[in-house]
Amino acid sequence: MYATRRLLFVACFGLMALAAHAQENAIPPDLRGQESWIARGILDGNLIETNFRNHGELSRWNDLPWGIWPRGIGGRHIDGIGIMVAGQVPGERLKWPQFYPNATSDTTLNPVILTYRDAGKRLGPSGELWGWLPLPGFHNENRIDPITGQRNPVPALSNDPSSWPAFWPDRLNNPDDPGWPGRWNGFFGKGVFNADLESFYVMDDLSDMEYAIDPLTGQPNSEFGIYYPDPADSTRGGMGLQNQVRIFQWANVLAEDVMFILYRVNNIGQSDHRALYFAQIMDYGLGQEEGDENAAFNPQQDVAYGWDQDGIGTRPGGGTYELGYTGFAFLESPARPTNGLDDDEDGIIDESRFSGAGSLIEGADAIRTTAAGLYDLANFEAFYGPLDDRPAVKAGRWWTGDENLDWVGFTDENGNGVWDQGEPVNNDVGRDGLGPFDLGYPGPDDGEVDGIPTPGEPNFDELDIDESDQVGLTGFDLNTRPFYESGDNLRDDSWLWDRIINFAQFPLGTKPEAFQADIEPFLLFTSGPVALPPGAVNFFSTAWIFGEDEDDFFKNRRTVQNIFNADYNFAQPPFLPKLTAVPGDGRVVLSWDTTAVASFDRFTQEFDFEGFKLYKGTDPLLSDARLITNVDGTPTFFKPIAQWDLDNGIRGAIPVFGGEAVYNLGDDTGLQFFYVDEDVTNGITYYYALVAYDRGFRDPDDPAKEPIDPQENVFNISV
DSSP: OOOOOOTTSOOOOBOOOSBOOSOTTOOOTTOOOOGGGOOEEEEOSSSOBEEEETTTEESOTTSSSSSBSSTTSOOOSEEEEEEEEEOOEEEBOTTOTTTOTTOOSOEEEOOEEOOOTTTTOEEOTTSOEESOEEOTTSSOTTOBOTTTOSBOOOOEETTBGGGSOSSOGGGTTOSSSTTOTTSOEETTEETOOOSSEEEEEEEEOTTOOTTSBOTTTOSBSOTTOBOOSSTTOTTOOTTSEEEEEEEEEOOSTTTTTEEEEEEEEEEOSSOOEEEEEEEEEEEEOOSSOOSOEEEEEEGGGTEEEEEESSOEEEOTTSOEEEOOEEEEEEEEOOBOTTSSSOTTOSSOSSOOTTOOOOOEEESHHHHHHHHHHHSOHHHHHHHHOOGGGSHHHHHTEEETTSTTSOOOOOOOTTOSSSOOTTSOOTTOBOTTOOOTTSTTOOOOOTTBTSSSOOTTSTTSGGGOTTBSOBOOOOEEEEEEHHHHHSTTGGGOHHHHHHIIIIISBOOTTOOOEEEEESSOEEEEEEEEEEEEOTTBEEEEEEEEEEESSHHHHHHHHHHHHHHHHTTTOOOOOOOOOOEEEEEETTEEEEEEOSGGGGOOBTTTTBOOEEEEEEEEESSTTOGGGOOEEOTTSOEEEOOOSEEEEOSSSOOSEEEEGGGTEEEEOOOSOBOOSEEEEOOOOTTOOOEEEEEEEEOOBOOTTOTTSOOBOOOBOOOOEEO
C-alpha cells in the first residue's frame, strides 16, 4: 500500500472491522433502500465539478456537468464512475426440489451489487431496479430549488441546509441531541464542516432480488439457486449490505484538484461473508473526440490515470480547452482484523476501528515497554516514525485502544485532575466532535474532557483510518468501454466475478503499465478478499485526482496521501466571513462581518486568525485574478485588490509549499470591515470574493520542524 508520510499534515491512522458494537449512530432496521428516493445533485466544492446520484454513481455521461475540470470549463473527462461489492454465497437448490427437480447439489453464487447508468442497470421482471438504492430520510425530499421555485430534492450537501432532512435517522440514539435536528451530520461531528463541501447518503442492496423467489410468480429469479442474506426474511435481497457514502471536496490550493470518496459497508444480514471484494469502475471520456486516449496503471502508488494524446478537448458548444491528466488513487482498503497477521505491515497485528478505549498506560517509560511487548517496533517506526514522537508518548498517557498512539486528552495545565476553562482540549471533544472553541458549540456532551477516548473524537476508532489492518489494492483491469459495456457484461454477475478473480488480480512487484485505447479506456480496480461477519463494518475509499500534466498529477497524488494519512484532517482556515455587495453609480460598496476574527484552529489548537483579502474578477472563478504563480510557473494564488491584517508584528511574505511559492501575510494595516471599489464600469458584471486567512504555524523552538502554511477560505462571492 502506498504510504508516503509528510509532517505538513498530522499523521493519524486507522483500522477497519470487527463487529460494530451497538452504536449510537445505528440506522433504524426498518429503513430500506427505495427507488423513489433516488436523487441527483452536483458536486462543485473545488475545481472538480460533476453530477452524482445517491446510489453510488458519479459523473453520468450526457448529464451536464459530468467530470468537469476545472469547474466551469464546459468540457468532460470522465463518463461514469460506479461502486461494486462482489462476493460468494451458497445457492440453495436441494432445499427447493419443486424448483430444481434435477439438482444433485447446491451451487456457489457470485452476487455483484452495482447501480450504474443504462449499461449497468439491473431490472427485475416487473421493471424494478436491482442494486444499490438510497435509504429514505437522509435528505429533504421536499426541497425547493431556490432558482426555479420547483421541488428538486438532491442528496444532502453540507453547504445547502435546504437539502438536509428534519432529523438524521442514524443519530436518533444520540443521548444529548436525538437526530441532530438542524445540524449537519458531519464525518467529524455534529455541525462540523471540516471539508468545504461534504455529501452524505446511505444506500443498501436489499432490493436486489436476483437470487430470491419472485413474490408475484412464486418462481425463483435465478436458475442457479436461491439465496437470502437473512433466511428468516424473504423480503431482503442482495447480500445484506448497507453502505454509508461520504464525498469530500476541499478548495484549499493543496486539494483543489481532488475529490475524496469514502464507503462504510455494514453487514446487516445474517450471512457470514468470507470472500468479499470491494471494487470501483471508471469510464474515461477525455474531451469530445474519441480515439486518442491513453491510460496507465502504477501499482506502487495505487493509482490508475489517463490522458489524451494531443491534450486538447472540445467543448460541447465549441471551442477547445486543455484536458490535463485525471485518474483515481486507491486509498483505504478493506481490513482483515482477525487473521493474526500484520496485513498492512505497520507493526500492529489485527488493529480495529471498533476496539474501545482499552487500558491506560501512564508514563513514557511504561508506554515504551508496553508498546515493545505488543508491537513489532521496527515495522511500527518504519510506518509511523519514531515511537517517542507519537502524541500519546509525548503526553505520557496512552489508552491502548488507540493502537497507533495519536489520541491526546485534555491538557491539565494546573494539575488538578479536571479540565478548567482555557486549558487545551486537544482530541478530547466528546461524542459529538465539538469542542468549546468550535462555531456552534452546544455545550459539553458525553465523553468531553474526561481524559478517555470516546467514539466520535478525532484520532480514535472510526475517525482514525490507520487503526485497521488493511489488505491494500489487490486487483486492476484496464480495458475499453465497448468491451465492458458489450451486451449484458455489466449486468452479468458471473462475467464480472470472472474479471475480478481471473483478470484483475496482480502479484506483488507488478510493474507500471500503459495502455493505448482506440475508444475510451475503462478500468476496474479491486481489494479483497475480506470477511464481513454479521454486524461487521468495513471501509473502502478512493480519490479522484486531476493535474495539468503528469508531474502535476503525481504531485497531487502525494498530497492526497498526506491528507488521507491525516484522517482527512489538515490545518483549517478561519471561519467564513459573510460578504455583502451593494452596487451604485460607478462604485460597489462591500462590507463583511467579524465572525472570522474569533476563529479557533482545531489542528494547531490556536486562535490564529490574521487578516482578510479581497479578490475581484470578471467570471465566477476569478480566473483573471489568479496571477501569482509557484516556482514552476503554475498559477497558485489570487492577487487581491485589497488586504487588511492584524497589527501584531506578523507581516510580510513567507515561503510556502516547501519553498515552491510565497504567501503575503500583510503589512500590519489593522482590520477593516468595508471597502468601496470605484474601479468599475457601469454595465459590467464583477465578482468579488472575500477570504479570511490565518498566520500558519512555525515552531520557534524547532526551526527544522516542517511548518504549517497559512490557510485561507474558499470563495464567498457576491455580485
